[in-house]
Amino acid sequence: MNKLILKLLIDANGEFVSGQKISDELGITRAAIWKRMNKLKEMGFEIESVTKKGYKLVSYPDFMNNDLIETGIDLKKIGSKVITMETVESTNDFAKQIARDEQDGTIVISEEQTRGKGRRGRFFYSGSKEGIYISFILKPQIEPSKASFLTSIAAAALAKTLDELNVEVGIKWPNDVLIDGKKICGILTEMSADVESVEYIILGMGINIKGESFPKEIKDIATSLKIQGYNIGRLELLWRFLPIFEELYLSFVDGDKSEILKILKEYSCILGKEIYIHYQDKVEKGKAIDITKDGTLLVEFENKEVKELNSGEISIRWES
Known part of the structure; x- marks a missing residue:
């Protein structure tokens, strides 16, 4: 019920939702709505209530735990299981350790990474509570040669999500998501497979959101939403991103890349250059x-x- 109420508030895009509408759509009493709203406030959601107007979602909590994340997602595959941690060396490494025993669509999220990984063995800076550090355990029935395309799917999904939040964003092929020419996200795909089939794929993402500074070796090429002047909560971004990612991912598994390619071209910052x-x-x-x-x-x-x-x-x- 909390998920359904939150969905109504989120879909309202900052406008009030009347208690009568919530009651009619969900089949619960006004008193039950009031209790649910108080429960959501206890979880960290700021909800404004005004007589004769209803309820409006003002802000999201800015910490990651299973209950919060699961409250805002209702998807077919992605997030079928959510594992959250305060700190880990690398969400990708942790996901690889458990991948064989976990279900398709499981996500691993940590508030901090002490040894975050980028492409070609590079270090990915992951400050505590400054970003979204997430790895997906995926088990698609695809040829191993097609697995690398998942990085482009993640980039396309993030670019579309940020655009919907009025962030000016670009994609540098194949998977770098940029704001003002600087990298906002790192994406790393790792795989276990034989010649013909995939056992599992670990798709890791680090999205820079709240950070205000970076190590000197990357400060000229990395940025965050906060540095660029955008005040977007981590949970809000995650909730908006996951449904878009799932839609593109499931289309890809079904053999349809058309929407993904459209996004990659639309947001490309190198085509024609x-x-x-x-x-x-x-x-x-x-x-x-x-x-x-x-x-x-x-x-x-x-x-x-x-x-x-x-x-x-x-x-x-x-x-x-």
């Missing part, structure tokens, strides 16, 4: 011209040769 492609020991200049149906980047090089680039092969810097 001159870019530098950094290989192991060399740099080539080209123009990003398209993202293919398989999620690869189509690049036209200075010699007019057109190539498809796969995720993980390169790093990219683009000209202003």
Whole structure:
């Protein structure tokens, strides 16, 4: 019942919801509504009540626990089980340890990571209660070669979520989510599979929300929503993100990438621009011209040769 009440308040987008509407839609008395609202307030939700207007959700609590997270989600697959912790070395490493015994869609969230991981073994800064540090345990029936596309799905879902919250956001192919040219999120996919099938995939995300500073080695390339002037709660962002991610993920599992590709192109900050492609020991200049149906980047090089680039092969810097 708490979930249903919160959904009505969230869907109202900051407007009042009358007690009569809540009573009619949920089939409960005004007295029962009042008790439920007080319970939600005890959980940390700020709810304004005005006679003859009803109830309005003003703010969300800013801490992560199972009850809070589960109160705001009602999904088919994602969040089928929620595991929360105060601190962990890495949510991805923890998720890998339990993945075989957990159900598809389980999520692991920690308030802090002491050894957060990025791509190519890089360290991902994860300040306590400053962001969302989450790993998904996924068990899709797909070919292992298609697993890397999940990073693009996560980037697309986050970009769409932030846009709905009026945040100006871009995606640097394949999976960097940027605000004002700086990275707001790290995404890392790890997999256990044989030649033909996936046993499990761990999709990890670190989203910078409340942080006001970063270590000197990344302060010029990383940012947070707070630094960029956006006051968005962690729980609010998580609740909005999970349904969008699930919708795109389930479409992908069913073989439909159309909406994902549309988002990747719409929010791309490199398509149509001159870019530098950094290989192991060399740099080539080209123009990003398209993202293919398989999620690869189509690049036209200075010699007019057109190539498809796969995720993980390169790093990219683009000209202003």
